[in-house]
Amino acid sequence: MANRTRRTVKSQDRIPKAVDRAMDKQLPSNGHIEPGISVRMGPVEKLDGDAPLTNGNNNGKRKSRGSFPNGKTYKDNSTSGEEDDIPLSKRRRTSQQTKKVQDSDSDMDDIPLAVRKPPKATAAQIGASSDSDTPLTERLVKEKESIEKAAEKTAQAIRAKEKAAGAKRKAKVESDSDDDVPLAKAKKPKVPIKKTANGVKKDDSDSDVPLKKKVTPKKTKVKAEPATPAKKAKGKAVKTEEDQAVEDEEEEYRWWEDPTKGDGTKKWNTLEHNGVVFPPPYEPLPKHVKLVYDGVPVTLHPDAEEVATFYGSMLHSTVNVENPTFNKNFFEDFTTYLDKTGHGKDKAGNTIKIKKFDKCDFKPIFEWFEAERAKKKALPAAEKKALKAEKDAAEAAYMFCMWDGRKQKVGNFRVEPPGLFRGRGEHPKTGRVKKRVAPEQVTLNIGKEAKAPEAPAGHRWKEIKHDQEGTWLAMWQENINGAYKYVMLAANSDIKGQSDYKKFEKARELKKHIDRIRKDYQKDLKSEKMADRQRATAIYLIDQFALRAGNEKGEDEADTVGCCSLKFQHVTLKQPNTVVFDFLGKDSIRFYDEVQVDLQVFKNLKIFKKPPKGEGDDIFDRLTTSALNKHLTSYMPGLTAKVFRTYNASWTMARLLKDMKAVGSDAEKVAAYNAANREVAVLCNHKRTVAASHAASMEKLNERINGIRYQVWRTKMMMIDIDPKIKKKKGAEFFERPEDLDEEWIKKHQEAVVEEERTKTQKKFEKQNEKLKADGEKEMPDKELKQRLQVANDLEKKYKKENKTGKVEAEGKGPTVDKLDTKIQTLEQRIKTMTVQAEDKEGNKEVALGTSKINYIDPRLTVVFSKKFNVPIEKFFSKTLREKFDWAIKSVDENWEF
Structure with missing residues (x-):
């Protein structure tokens, strides 16, 4: 894919001191202005300058994405759970807020985003008393300061402790070397085993020993007590001690206690599975159901008719069929199929050329599908149950695989059926036809000794691989964006659990270095070297305001941006230190945020936007995402920009839970937890627009x-x-x-x-x-x-x-x-x-608590709350999530710390 042509206007290599001095004169001379929380989604005020332009969305209007007709979507498993919905990171609070917080009314839903933004966070939304003597923004500023100070002290304490432990070990080694007994034959002194906060025993003496040399914990087996022989029950086989030991081993296998599990590149030794399930072939419509063109019913070739049914079956999804881009893309692809198959024929067999979308009437197709849906819904419960049982039986062989001899559940073993691509937000390819995937496009990954599953009759697989470094079972390339789709293990499998575990452990590791990173980027904000100053400013924005790093896009990809790819028109500056961001973010969803920044950051952005730069020019023209992440790895291995979101959310939640005193009923304790989660959302910028069904739901409650x-x-x-x-x-x-x-x-x-x-x-x-x-x-x-x-x-x-x-x-x-x-x-x-539940629900209407709880806040913190305040974990995690976070539930007690 060809990259977009970048403008040639570029910032100077170094920033002359004269430019710095000139900018300083334009800034307030009454001291430092404390940055505040963002007022993202707050009321729109008239800007001093021109209103910011949103890339690819100049009119500022965006329709919300509706549900799919079948209520399901197909998510690319190669996409990390960390890159979900809306970004997370810490925000600063507004130090001066003179306007009153406005309530969100249902009648605001029809007002375009360019004209309004949902209300600012209220006290109730973050669990604070609305009649508190301390203003909300002032309280949040103080809370943010205390959280960051605690982070700094914690990082320093951890490094001091590690340094002391290292010195102690060094002294011990030197002492041992003076002995007459050779070191190799010297008896190793016993070190008392201490119990850590998470309830897992750990030997302090090996905390710095390389993982390769550490002893791998064995799988836990429950000892069988020497009991009296079991009585033989009629018609039932009696379990032997060996059978019980095998069952116990399966139940008690705790991979999270094995520090070496998942390290290195080899992910499995043996792998067996049965391939994938393909969607059923297309069944033509009944003869009386036809597309009507210019008032004439037409008969189409099955290939073209199938594409017509994609559109006709979803006329109820107005968010799509009323989208001009969706209709344009669909008709372009539909016309391609019509040209290949000879268009349509009328009752007499005459060829009817279908050339105009406006003359197409898909209602007969839609009505037939609606009738079929109604029939299916009206089926007796017993018949529905029988059909489901039949389907489950047919798919049973594909639901599990054998991974290193252990039975693991497979996630998405069904190949996505053909249809129309929806996309999210203002995706430029919405409405394009997703073609049917053939076995010849599918590559399987399986063990060398395992028998490869048979391809469907008359077909063959594209390739059979034995990639032991991969955790995928099958893959193919889809035709819309050229992306690869992967069949992976289910969320509750060991491999997926290890991925989550490592993600949150990496965020925990960041707490050792966060103070140095912040200190360094604050220093580099004033660097004479343009590249260093741009990098420091970008890290500041990523850390404080949840901007994603951003990457270059191809010509036919959605015009979405992140921090490193921000352009001139995406950032509007308002004196003395307010910055307005307005651009299409991840999934083509509009990101609008009005924030108060450090004065030096404001000055830097003015320099980065300095003429002759104009619309289309990069703000961070001397910075790339790869260069940014390469710099971050100098602080700790594997550190990238996205780790900041996970760290900031988890660390903030940990600090809030540390001082929390939840009392009352379970409902009141859950509300207290959600209040803390809401505060994380406000401080870490994890908001959402109010759901269209919220008002009706609240009215019902x-x-x-x-x-x-x-x-x-x-x-x-x-x-x-x-x-x-x-x-x-x-x-x-x-x-x-x-x-x-x-x-x-x-x-x-x-x-x-x-x-x-x-x-x-x-x-x-x-x-x-x-x-x-x-x-x-x-x-x-x-x-x-x-x-x-x-x-x-x-x-x-x-x-x-x-x-x-x-x-x-x-x-x-x-x-x-x-x-x-x-x-x-x-x-x-x-x-x-x-x-309490109603108030909690109302407070959550603009906060994506589910996304933050699942993807950004370490699940072990939720488990700590559950155990500390004696609230059933079922109140926080559904059955699916309890399976996904089984490792978190079993690995910590109430004293565990992030």
């Missing part, structure tokens, strides 16, 4: 809370029904109905409750009949359903009577005032729990 409040009021009225005198004892105020639950709301709520009861009864009846039918038994008659629905009818009558009389009769067996009082307490606790 609030309705549920109001429904319980209504139950509380009805229960209090039942107390009066049992004991009319209690109203005087407890006071009339206790029995008053909440003002917002007026008569109109009550009637609507009652109708909804009755309808819900009817629907629930109907579904339960149908499900039971399906089971009876599947078991070959006689189904229940409609009379039974009618009797069951009487419960809903009785409830409807009861509500009508209550509304008419204003009285509520006591319900339940043997109701008493004490029982009803206990019921009220239970309901009020539910209200409290759900209110």
